[in-house]
Amino acid sequence: MSPSPSLPLQDPNTQIKFFKKGTILQNKGEVHLKAFYIKKGLVRSYTIDSKGKQHVFMFAPEEWIIGDIEAYQYKHPTELFIDCLEDTELIKLKIDHLDQDQLSHDQLKKNLHLLGRRVGLLQRRVLMLMSATASERYALFLKDYPYLPNRIPQYMIASYLGITPEALSKIRSQKT
Amino acid sequence: MSPSPSLPLQDPNTQIKFFKKGTILQNKGEVHLKAFYIKKGLVRSYTIDSKGKQHVFMFAPEEWIIGDIEAYQYKHPTELFIDCLEDTELIKLKIDHLDQDQLSHDQLKKNLHLLGRRVGLLQRRVLMLMSATASERYALFLKDYPYLPNRIPQYMIASYLGITPEALSKIRSQKT
DNA sequence: CGCGTGATTGAAACCCTTCAAGTTTAGTGG
DNA sequence: CCACTAAACTTGAAGGGTTTCAATCACGCG
Numbered sequence: 263m264s265p266s267p268s269l270p271l272q273d274p275n276t277q278i279k280f281f282k283k284g285t286i287l288q289n290k291g292e293v294h295l296k297a298f299y300i301k302k303g304l305v306r307s308y309t310i311d312s313k314g315k316q317h318v319f320m321f322a323p324e325e326w327i328i329g330d331i332e333a334y335q336y337k338h339p340t341e342l343f344i345d346c347l348e349d350t351e352l353i354k355l356k357i358d359h360l361d362q363d364q365l366s367h368d369q370l371k372k373n374l375h376l377l378g379r380r381v382g383l384l385q386r387r388v389l390m391l392m393s394a395t396a397s398e399r400y401a402l403f404l405k406d407y408p409y410l411p412n413r414i415p416q417y418m419i420a421s422y423l424g425i426t427p428e429a430l431s432k433i434r435s436q437k438t
Numbered sequence: 439m440s441p442s443p444s445l446p447l448q449d450p451n452t453q454i455k456f457f458k459k460g461t462i463l464q465n466k467g468e469v470h471l472k473a474f475y476i477k478k479g480l481v482r483s484y485t486i487d488s489k490g491k492q493h494v495f496m497f498a499p500e501e502w503i504i505g506d507i508e509a510y511q512y513k514h515p516t517e518l519f520i521d522c523l524e525d526t527e528l529i530k531l532k533i534d535h536l537d538q539d540q541l542s543h544d545q546l547k548k549n550l551h552l553l554g555r556r557v558g559l560l561q562r563r564v565l566m567l568m569s570a571t572a573s574e575r576y577a578l579f580l581k582d583y584p585y586l587p588n589r590i591p592q593y594m595i596a597s598y599l600g601i602t603p604e605a606l607s608k609i610r611s612q613k614t
Numbered sequence: 615c616g617c618g619t620g621a622t623t624g625a626a627a628c629c630c631t632t633c634a635a636g637t638t639t640a641g642t643g644g
Numbered sequence: 645c646c647a648c649t650a651a652a653c654t655t656g657a658a659g660g661g662t663t664t665c666a667a668t669c670a671c672g673c674g
Contacts, residue, residue: 317569319561319564332558383508393485417620424567601630604655
C-alpha cells in the first residue's frame with residue numbers, strides 16, 4: 263500500500279505548521295471540518311463509541327492526507343478525533359476544496375485519484391474486517407505497513423485491527 | 439443513506455442492457471474490469487475468502503453504481519464477483535472513465551462527488567464493523583436501508599453485516 | 615529512584631460460530 | 645393448481661476465538 267500521490271487539494275497560500283506529539287487537531291463534534299496533508303510525523307484519527315471505547319480509524323504518516331470525508335459528504339458534525347502521535351509538520355487543507363468550482367482540471371483529476379485510492383484502501387479494510395481472524399489481521403497489517411509498527415504503540419494497532427491489546431499481545435507471543 | 443447522484447461516468451453512447459436474476463456480471467480474477475449503473479433491479483458484489491466463505495461487499499439497487507474500484511486503482515485482478523439478485527436493467531460503464539482526460543469539468547466534479555459518497559459509506563461501514571455487536575449492526579442496516587430487507591435473502595444480509603445467518607435469525611426472533 | 619504508560623500473562627466469561635436437525639417458504643414441472 | 649423439491653429460515657447444543665478483568669512486568673522519563 264503506497265502513500266497518496268503528491269499534494270493534491272493544495273491551496274497555494276497555505277503554509278506549513280508544526281505541532282507537538284499529543285496535540286489534538288480536531289475534536290469529535292466539530293462542524294468546521296479540517297483535512298491535513300502530513301509532511302513529516304504521524305497523525306491518527308479515531309472515534310469513541312457509545313460504550314466509551316476508542317477505535318482507530320486510520321494512521322497518516324508522511325505524504326498522507328487525513329480528514330473526515332464522511333462527515334463532510336453527509337453534512338453532519340464529525341465523529342473523528344484527530345491527533346498527533348509524533349511531532350508533526352503538516353499543511354492544513356480546506357476539505358471543501360475537494361470539488362470546488364475554481365479548481366483546475368488537473369487538480370480535479372488529482373483529487374479524483376486521491377479519493378480512488380482511499381476507496382481502495384477502505385474496501386480492503388472492510389473485507390479484512392469481515393473475513394480475517396485476529397492473527398490474520400495483524401499479518402496483513404505488517405505486510406501493508408511494514409514501516410509503521412515501530413512507530414505506533416501496540417494497543418493502537420490492536421484498535422486499528424478491531425481487536426483488544428491483550429489479543430494482539432498473545433498473537434505476537436505465539437508467532438515468536 | 440441516499441443513493442448516488444444521477445448518472446455520472448456516463449458514456450453518451452452506452453446503452454441499456456437487461457439481465458435475468460442470477461446472471462453473473464463479473465467473475466473474481468477478471469482483469470478487464472467493469473462498472474455498472476443500475477437503472478432497475480438489484481445487484482450485489484461479493485468475494486469468496488481463502489476458507490471458501492462468501493462475504494457480501496455491497497448491494498446496488500436503483501441509481502447506484504457498482505464495480506471494483508480497489509482492483510482498478512491498484513491494477514490487479516478483481517476479488518469481487520458481481521451478480522444480479524433480481525432481473526436487472528443497467529448501463530455498463532468503463533471504470534477507467536473515472537478520471538480520463540476527455541471528461542468535462544462537470545463530469546469530473548460529478549465523479550468526485552460520487553467517490554466522496556462512496557468513501558463516506560465505507561468509513562461508516564468500517565467503524566460499524568469495529569464497534570458494533572451483531573444486533574447493533576442489524577439495527578443500523580435497517581435504519582440505513584429500510585427499503586432493502588424485503589428484497590434480499592436474510593443470509594445475504596447477515597453476510598453483509600459480517601455475521602452468520604443463524605446469528606441474524608436469533609437476533610430477529612428476540613427483537614419481536 | 616519512582617511514577618506512569620504500555621505490554622504481558624492467566625483465568626473466567628461471553629458472544630458468536632459451528633454443526634445438525636427440523637420447519638417453512640419458494641420455485642418448477644406435471 | 646397441486647405436488648414435489650430445493651432453498652431459505654429457524655432452533656438448539658456444543659465449541660472456540662476474543663473479550664474482560666486483574667495482576668504483574670518492562671521501560672522511559674522527570
